[in-house]
Amino acid sequence: MASPAHDTGPALDRDGVRLTVDDAIATVTLTNPAKRNAQSPALWRALAEAGRLLPGSVRVVVLRAEGKSFSAGLDRQAFTPEGFDGEPSFIDLARGGDAELDDAIAEYQEGFTWWRRGDILSVAAVQGHAIGAGFQLALACDLRVVADDVQFAMRETSLGLVPDLTGTHPLVSLVGYARALEICATGRFVMAEEAVNSGLANLAVPADQLDGAVHDLVSAVLAAPRDAVVETKVLLQGAQHRDYEAQRTAERAAQARRLRDLAGLGE
Numbered sequence: 001m002a003s004p005a006h007d008t009g010p011a012l013d014r015d016g017v018r019l020t021v022d023d024a025i026a027t028v029t030l031t032n033p034a035k036r037n038a039q040s041p042a043l044w045r046a047l048a049e050a051g052r053l054l055p056g057s058v059r060v061v062v063l064r065a066e067g068k069s070f071s072a073g074l075d076r077q078a079f080t081p082e083g084f085d086g087e088p089s090f091i092d093l094a095r096g097g098d099a100e101l102d103d104a105i106a107e108y109q110e111g112f113t114w115w116r117r118g119d120i121l122s123v124a125a126v127q128g129h130a131i132g133a134g135f136q137l138a139l140a141c142d143l144r145v146v147a148d149d150v151q152f153a154m155r156e157t158s159l160g161l162v163p164d165l166t167g168t169h170p171l172v173s174l175v176g177y178a179r180a181l182e183i184c185a186t187g188r189f190v191m192a193e194e195a196v197n198s199g200l201a202n203l204a205v206p207a208d209q210l211d212g213a214v215h216d217l218v219s220a221v222l223a224a225p226r227d228a229v230v231e232t233k234v235l236l237q238g239a240q241h242r243d244y245e246a247q248r249t250a251e252r253a254a255q256a257r258r259l260r261d262l263a264g265l266g267e
Contacts, residue, residue, distance in 0.1 A: 011050075011053050012046065012049055012050050012053055013031075014046055015040070015042040015043050015045070015046040016030060016031050016032040016037065016039075016040075016042075016043045016046065017029070017030065017031065017043055017046035017047055017049075017050060018031050019050040019053060021054070021055060021057075021058060023057060024057055024058060024059040024060060024222055025058070025059070025060050025061075025062065025218060025222075026050075026054055026058045026060070026061045026062070027061070027062045027063075027064065028047070028050050028061060028062070028063050028064070029063075029064050029065065029066060030043075030063075030064070030065035030066065030070070030071060031066050032066075033065075033066040033067020033068070033069070034067075035072075035075065036067065036068075036069040036071065036072035036128075036129060037065045037066070037067065037069060037070065037071040037072065037134070038071065038072050038073065038074065038075035038076075039071060039073065039074050039075060039133045039134070039137075040074075040075050040077075040078065040084055040087075041078075041084065041087050041107075041108060042084065042087070043111070044107075044108045044110070044111035044112075044165075045107070045110075045111065046111070047111030047112070047137075048110040048111040048114070051110075051111075051114030051115070051117075052114075054120070056119075058120060059120060059121065059221070059222060059226055059229070060120065060121050060122070060123065060218050060221055060222060061115065061120050061121075061122045061123070061141075062122075062123050062124075062125060062214060062218065063115070063122060063123065063124045063125065063137070063138075063141055064124075064125040064214075065125075065126075065127070067128075068127065068128045069127070069128035069129040069130075069134075070124075070126045070127055070128055070129065070130040070134055070138065070150075071129070071130055071131070071133065071134025071137060072129050072131050072132075072134060073129075073131040073132030073133045073134045073135070073155060074132055074133045078090045079091070088104075105164055108164075108165065109164070109165055109166050111137075111165075112136060112137060112140040112165050112166040112167075113140070113166055115140040115141045115142070116140070116141075116142060116237070118230055118233060118234045118237070119230055121142050121143070121221055121229060121233060122140075122141040122142045122143070123141060123142065123143045123144070123145060123214055123217060123218060124137070124138040124140075124141040124143070124144045124145070125145055125146075125210050125211070125214045126138050126144055126145070126146045126147065126150050126152075126201075127146070127147035127149060127150060127207055127210055128147070128149055128150065128151065129151050129153075130150060130151065130152050130153075131151070131152075131153045131154075131155055132153070132154060132155045132156055132163075133165055135152050135153060135154050135167060136154075136163055136165040136166060136167030137165070138152070139166075139167045139170040139171055139174075139200075140165075140166060140167070140170070142233070143202050143217070144195075144200065144201045144202055145201065145202060145203045145204075145205070145210065145213050145214050145217060146192050146195055146196075146201040146203070146204045146205075146210075147192070147204070147205065147206070147207035147210045148192045148204050148205065148206050148207060149192070149207050150191065150192045150195060150201070150204070151189045151190070151191060152183075152189065152190040152191075152195060152200065153183075153187055153188065153189045153190065154167070154171070154183055154184045154187060155187045156184070157184050157185055157187060158187040163184060168180070168184075171183070171184075171200075173240060174198070174199045174200055175198045175199055175200060179198060192204040202217075203217070227258070227261060228258060231254050231257065231258060232254075234254075235250055235251065235254050238250055
């Protein structure tokens, strides 16, 4: 797994989020283990800022968390009348106009949207509880490596809410509509074995081997030429929205670009 940058401190370290950059690898760490890395609007803004601060040299972003839990989800203080210091409470937001509420949720989502950018590959290292917003943050990444003690759960429905932090699209893409609906509607836990078997996780390992497994995966990704990885990622992302013939066409165009680049004929 990535180590802190050699010559400087963290590029970002606030509101429960720390970003460090070491050459081609950036590491985003959730840093509030005392609260099981519970999430807040301030944390979501810090996550969005981490994405904006990534230098162009970064190829892989590792998302990890300190402590026994990846993230226990939304801090329940959000539902109290007082909310968080300096923030409108969720109750206040609900009392506002539709446009204001939509804008607020859209801002919260920005911390979850950049992980699948075409120019990077993101890997979530997940241990312990990954509940609600924590589950959705893990789903925001391209790949997930989990500890054998992982417990995914989508608890929003049981609170009278819906998952709204970009998690529904990847969940359905990974496990299918019926399984996704059942997971969300029941709020049950998905453990490591099921996570791997259903496609939620790429790999499950003992908790003390999580860092090593992520390191091996990142090393394997970095061993391939960057442009080929980027082109392949974009090609596979688009496959979800193309029919067979359109995907064949996209493959040909992508391969033509790669061959020209390898021959020194690229633009």
